[in-house]
Amino acid sequence: xxxxxxxLIYAQRxxxxxxxxxxxxxxxxxxxxxxxxxxxGARNKADLRVIKQFLSEMSFTALPLTESIGHRALVYVExxxxxxxxRCGDATIAATAVExxxxxxxxxxxxxKAIKELELVTFRP
Numbered sequence: 001x002x003x004x005x006x007x008l009i010y011a012q013r014x015x016x017x018x019x020x021x022x023x024x025x026x027x028x029x030x031x032x033x034x035x036x037x038x039x040x041g042a043r044n045k046a047d048l049r050v051i052k053q054f055l056s057e058m059s060f061t062a063l064p065l066t067e068s069i070g071h072r073a074l075v076y077v078e079x080x081x082x083x084x085x086x087r088c089g090d091a092t093i094a095a096t097a098v099e100x101x102x103x104x105x106x107x108x109x110x111x112x113k114a115i116k117e118l119e120l121v122t123f124r125p
Contacts, residue, residue, distance in 0.1 A: 004106035005034040031096035084114035
């Protein structure tokens with residue numbers, strides 16, 4: 001299961017539902033895009049340490065950006081950018097899930113619903 005950034009943010013803000021969703025997954029993966037988004041949200045070095053510790057303690061695996069993922073993300077932006085407002089970050093996360101044959105859990109279903117080959121799991125905060 002690949003977790004969208006929003007689910008991790010909910011967990012870090014104390015959401016029990018998000019914590020349960022994470023605890024319920026035996027295989028916890030992230031797109032490297034989500035890791036960058038989390039780190040970008042840090043206000044200082046202490047925040048960076050907390051984020052990195054959280055990811056480590058929860059045994060998340062960050063999946064690297066590959067040529068195939070980059071190409072698929074580009075196709076998604078080109079195909080769905082105008083019609084469905086699919087942006088670079090979401091396209092990269094979706095491409096990571098599709099290329100790794102993993103479902104994506106997200107609270108932002110509207111960001112991903114245009115991508116037909118993507119298996120979505122809806123998270124309700």
